[in-house]
Amino acid sequence: MRVLVATDAWHPQINGVVRSLEYTAREAEHLGAELMFLTPQEFRTVPMPTYNEIRLALATPRMIMRRIEAMQPDFVHIATEGPIGILVRRACIASRRTFTTSYHTKFPEYLSARAPVPERWTYAWLRSFHNAAGGVMVSTGTLERDLAARGFKRLMRWSRGVDADLFRPRPEATLNIPRPAFLFVGRVAVEKNIEAFLGLDLPGSKVVVGGGPALESLKARYPEVHFLGPKEGEDLAQVYAACDVFCFPSRTDTFGIVLLEAMASGLPVAAYPVTGPMDVLEGATEQVGILDEDLRAACLKALELSPAAARRFGERYTWRESARQFLDNVLIAHDIGPIARRYRLRLRRRVASGA
Numbered sequence: 001m002r003v004l005v006a007t008d009a010w011h012p013q014i015n016g017v018v019r020s021l022e023y024t025a026r027e028a029e030h031l032g033a034e035l036m037f038l039t040p041q042e043f044r045t046v047p048m049p050t051y052n053e054i055r056l057a058l059a060t061p062r063m064i065m066r067r068i069e070a071m072q073p074d075f076v077h078i079a080t081e082g083p084i085g086i087l088v089r090r091a092c093i094a095s096r097r098t099f100t101t102s103y104h105t106k107f108p109e110y111l112s113a114r115a116p117v118p119e120r121w122t123y124a125w126l127r128s129f130h131n132a133a134g135g136v137m138v139s140t141g142t143l144e145r146d147l148a149a150r151g152f153k154r155l156m157r158w159s160r161g162v163d164a165d166l167f168r169p170r171p172e173a174t175l176n177i178p179r180p181a182f183l184f185v186g187r188v189a190v191e192k193n194i195e196a197f198l199g200l201d202l203p204g205s206k207v208v209v210g211g212g213p214a215l216e217s218l219k220a221r222y223p224e225v226h227f228l229g230p231k232e233g234e235d236l237a238q239v240y241a242a243c244d245v246f247c248f249p250s251r252t253d254t255f256g257i258v259l260l261e262a263m264a265s266g267l268p269v270a271a272y273p274v275t276g277p278m279d280v281l282e283g284a285t286e287q288v289g290i291l292d293e294d295l296r297a298a299c300l301k302a303l304e305l306s307p308a309a310a311r312r313f314g315e316r317y318t319w320r321e322s323a324r325q326f327l328d329n330v331l332i333a334h335d336i337g338p339i340a341r342r343y344r345l346r347l348r349r350r351v352a353s354g355a
Helices: 016-030 061-071 083-094 107-114 119-130 141-149 215-221 233-241 257-264 277-281 295-302 307-314 319-333 338-352
Strands: 002-006 034-038 045-048 051-057 075-078 099-102 135-138 155-157 181-185 205-209 226-229 245-248 269-271 289-291
Touching: 002 016, 002 061, 002 083, 016 034, 016 257, 016 319, 034 061, 051 083, 061 083, 075 083, 075 319, 083 099, 083 119, 099 319, 107 119, 135 141, 135 319, 141 155, 141 277, 155 319, 181 233, 181 257, 205 233, 215 226, 233 257, 245 257, 245 295, 257 269, 257 277, 257 307, 269 277, 269 295, 277 289, 289 295
Parallel strands: 002 034, 002 075, 075 099, 099 135, 135 155, 181 205, 181 245, 205 226, 245 269, 269 289
Antiparallel strands: 045 051
């Protein structure tokens, strides 16, 4: 089973989309599937206006069609709505190939925060883009209901996971800063609402991990905050484990993988009661986070919560289950012939055998 994933989000970007796709590809191998990627690394690129870290591919329809034909995928999934996603969608429609998409980012809200573009215009374009797919994967129930109300069709649930072996409590971890330490991990950009965290009057220290277009200006405005820059892997895991509370000020994230990484590391969560945090914490049998419109109060209350309970909750989310959901969605959307039905049967057998 070979799935071509078209994505405009790829290295050197560090974000939830890239991490989701990488972990899904790794776990898909254990389920008998191969994910192949069509990314900006294969083309000349230009920086995205106002966001130089993101590179936009300068591809043509012919270039995209040739690559699809060379890869010979059984199925196609479009992860983003950028230049590559648009051209792969066009190629699939032209060749009458069924494809799936995923909705990772509240792009209308992000765009309106940067430019005077009404959200309803962007949602109308996104609705047209995704409704041509055989299935649209979304990460949470709240997002699914919101998009359904906006006219999006054939919505399918695709949750996320966490590497609980990497992200774990580490009693020896330290940053040598005053405690308690309140942590934010993510893009340092206006859409993350990070200043709602930076401006809080909190004891101890505030720590920010991540890069982005607002990094230098915020470092100058908040000299007391510890800005550590982008981190990955073991370095990132050490920072999580050296802090006490994870503060998530975003109001526009569709999920928030960093929430799972934080809890797996033993950090209770403080966030607004919005899509993403509400869905991630849904079903918790122990209190592992505080959701409150008063973000300062949420941070202080989160200090009183059990790190062990946060760890137990984070371990519930696995990338293996996330990959299974992804592959099953791909097959359901394509379940119109013997090929898709055969792959679905193989997937069920592998899951049943504990592969």
